[in-house]
Amino acid sequence: MSKKVIIIGGGVAGMQAAVTLEELGIRSVIIEKEDGLGGKLRRWDRLFPTMTPAEEVLDELKDRVQRSGVEVMTSCEVSEIGCEGRMVTLKDGSSLESDAVVVASGFDLFPAELKEEYGYKIYDNVFTTVDLERMFRNGGVRTVDGRIPKTVAFLHCVGSRDEKVNQRHCSRVCCITGVKQAIEIKQEHPDTEVYSFYMDMRMFGPGYEELYRQAQQEFNIHFVRGRISEASQTIDHRIQIKAEDTLIGLPLKMTVDMLVLIVGMKAGESNLRWSRCQGVDLYPSSFVKPKNLFLGGVESDSKHIFYAGTVTAPKNIGESIDEGIAAAHRVAQRLKEE
Amino acid sequence: MVNWGYTITRVRRVDIDSNDMSYSRKLLAEFPELQSCIACGSCTATCTAGNLTKFNVRKLQTLVRRGEYEGVRKELEKCMLCGKCRLVCPRGINIRGLVQKLKKELPVK
Numbered sequence: 001m002s003k004k005v006i007i008i009g010g011g012v013a014g015m016q017a018a019v020t021l022e023e024l025g026i027r028s029v030i031i032e033k034e035d036g037l038g039g040k041l042r043r044w045d046r047l048f049p050t051m052t053p054a055e056e057v058l059d060e061l062k063d064r065v066q067r068s069g070v071e072v073m074t075s076c077e078v079s080e081i082g083c084e085g086r087m088v089t090l091k092d093g094s095s096l097e098s099d100a101v102v103v104a105s106g107f108d109l110f111p112a113e114l115k116e117e118y119g120y121k122i123y124d125n126v127f128t129t130v131d132l133e134r135m136f137r138n139g140g141v142r143t144v145d146g147r148i149p150k151t152v153a154f155l156h157c158v159g160s161r162d163e164k165v166n167q168r169h170c171s172r173v174c175c176i177t178g179v180k181q182a183i184e185i186k187q188e189h190p191d192t193e194v195y196s197f198y199m200d201m202r203m204f205g206p207g208y209e210e211l212y213r214q215a216q217q218e219f220n221i222h223f224v225r226g227r228i229s230e231a232s233q234t235i236d237h238r239i240q241i242k243a244e245d246t247l248i249g250l251p252l253k254m255t256v257d258m259l260v261l262i263v264g265m266k267a268g269e270s271n272l273r274w275s276r277c278q279g280v281d282l283y284p285s286s287f288v289k290p291k292n293l294f295l296g297g298v299e300s301d302s303k304h305i306f307y308a309g310t311v312t313a314p315k316n317i318g319e320s321i322d323e324g325i326a327a328a329h330r331v332a333q334r335l336k337e338e
Numbered sequence: 339m340v341n342w343g344y345t346i347t348r349v350r351r352v353d354i355d356s357n358d359m360s361y362s363r364k365l366l367a368e369f370p371e372l373q374s375c376i377a378c379g380s381c382t383a384t385c386t387a388g389n390l391t392k393f394n395v396r397k398l399q400t401l402v403r404r405g406e407y408e409g410v411r412k413e414l415e416k417c418m419l420c421g422k423c424r425l426v427c428p429r430g431i432n433i434r435g436l437v438q439k440l441k442k443e444l445p446v447k
Contacts, residue, residue, distance in 0.1 A: 201376075213429075216373040220366055222403070225377060245352060247377045248400045254354035 003335050006031060006088055006098040008078050011039025012317055013309025014104035015061045016324030017331075021102075022068035024332040029096070030070060031088070033077040037062055039106055045136035047317060048173075048180040049207035057317060078105075078270075081277040085304025100304040100331045103274055103288065104324065107265040107310040110159025110167060118155065118261055123233040125149075126259045128158075129174070132181050141185055141258075144237070148189050149257035153241055154178050155228045156198040160264030169285045171264030171314045175201050176208045178262040179215045186219040195222045195256070197243050205316060226252065231259055265314040279305055288312050298327040306331055357405030361443070365402065369436060372399060374429045381423035381433050387416040395423060395433060402440065411444040 003026050007014045010032030018028040036042065038061075044054040065072065077091040085101040112120040112128045120126045124144040127135075135141045143149050156178050160171040175198070182194045201223070203209040215221045226243040234240055239259045245252045267286030274280045274288060279302025281289040288311050291299040298307050308327040309320035366373060379396055387393040393416040402410055414437055423433040 213374050217370050220370065220373055222373070245400065245404060248352070248397050248404070248406075250350060250352050250406075252352040252354065252404070 003027065003099040004029065004097075005100045005102060005331055005335075006078075006096060007102045007104055008081075008088070009039065009104040009106055009309075009311075010034075010037040010072065010074070011104060011106045011309060011320070012041055012057070012061060013106070013311075013320040013324040013327075014039075014102070015065050016321045017102045017104055017308045017328045018070040018324075019061075019064045019068045020325045020328030021331060022070055024328060026328075026332055026335065028070050028102075029098075030065070030072045031076050031078055031090070031096075032072065032074045035075050037065065037072065037074070040109070041317065043130060043133060045133045046180070046184070048176045049205065049211040051180070051184075061321075079273065081274055081280070081305065084278055084302040098304075099335055100306065102306045102308055102324075102327050102331060103280075103300075103311050104308040104327075105268050105270045105274070105311050107268050107314065110165070110171075110263045110266045112158055112261045112263050114165050115158055115162075115261070117230045118158065118228065118259065119231045119233065119239070120261055123231065123239060123259075124237050125233075125239055125257060126231065126261065128261045128263045129177055129181060130263065132260055136181075136184060141188055143257050147257070149185075149192055151193045151195070151254075151256040152182075152185055152258045152260060153228070153239070153254070153256040154182055154194070154196040154260045154262055156196065156201075156262045157227065158261040158263050159266060161199065167264060167266060167285070169287070169314070170202065172202065172204060173314055173316050174262045174264050176203060176205065176211065178260075179203075179208075179212050179221075181260065181262075182221045183211070183215050183219050186221065193222070194219075195224055195254070197224050197226055197228050197241075199225070199227050224252070228259075265310060268311060271311065274311075277305065278302060287314075298323055298330055303334065352404050352406055354405065358407075359405045361407065362403050362405045365439075365443075369439065371429070371431050372403065372436065375399065375431060376429060378428060380426040380428065384422045384426050386418055386420050386422065391416050393417065395437065399433075399436060399440075402444070407444055411441065411446050414441050414444075 005028045007018045007030045010030045021028040078088045079091045080089045087097045089095045226246045228241045228243045231241050240255045275282045290297045306327045308323040382388045382396045417437045421434040
């Protein structure tokens, strides 16, 4: 009988892992809790740093999945991994046998309403980066009452590097997301003044620093080093913000038409469930701890459980897809050994 | 009137809403490379004047960008135009040129 591998999660990492496994002659099944493949990418408009439409990547991956004949189960959620990766239990109580499991269950978005001082879901014109992507997809950035914003403030590190909400890690990709979105607003509305409040700017990938510099120099986006301490709504539904401009050492106040909270990646809720399985350990951040950060990034301490994508740490799309390939090869190696 | 000896403390906060941002806007339009400052402080570290006085060109240009012009022009008189700041800037900003421009355009206040 041919070997069968279960992939938990049909985001970019899971899709690529499944496709690669099929290429290596191993049958794979993707179990996706939502009603379609794509994961978080389904909600994104364009990708940093090249402004590539998210659909371009998504359609290609879906195409690969379809061509390779991977079995896909949607609206179907795994509740537990059992027998060290030899079976999984689904939410409906049924169970599936497998020769190995690739956990590609991804991350959760930080719920911005937990940072009450910024007024998300309290004030009308406070949005998140996710809301903004939806606006880009649906025809443009507007305030709640449909006006073009004249001033927009971005706030970096919402739910990242913040002990107060138990998110001590850096989410890595949000810095460049904020830069990308600030540019997109300037492209859409050149007369809008855009301010970005940051603690550190971490431009870790190829082309990121270049995009940041473009944002500064070509698009005249005002980067202010300092974290907004609080936001409040004015009588005309604008948002007044307070911060320190730490580079001049003075407190600063301004009113904007729109405040965008750049939300971080939080460890997936399901990671706690996976950790009940022997061989799956979590970091204090609740991201899953791979077997070895240098030599075993897609492996667990269990012989039949593998990882791909943001289940282990915040990553960008390219890194996640590459991990899908890496995990598939590790699985194939392991199954060959047996 | 009786002088009770009390005064009203001036707010020291930068208020973008009420500051006159027109010169800041004009400066950034004419000198866009200024926005690419990453506040590394190399200019101030190497500054001849900065090592003898409190002159801090990194901070002064940020103040101007935020619409805080008061006292900047006077402060700029400390600069000796040696140009070392421009040599060390990792973003290639012509800081010496900026000082000359500000000295020409900012009000003496």
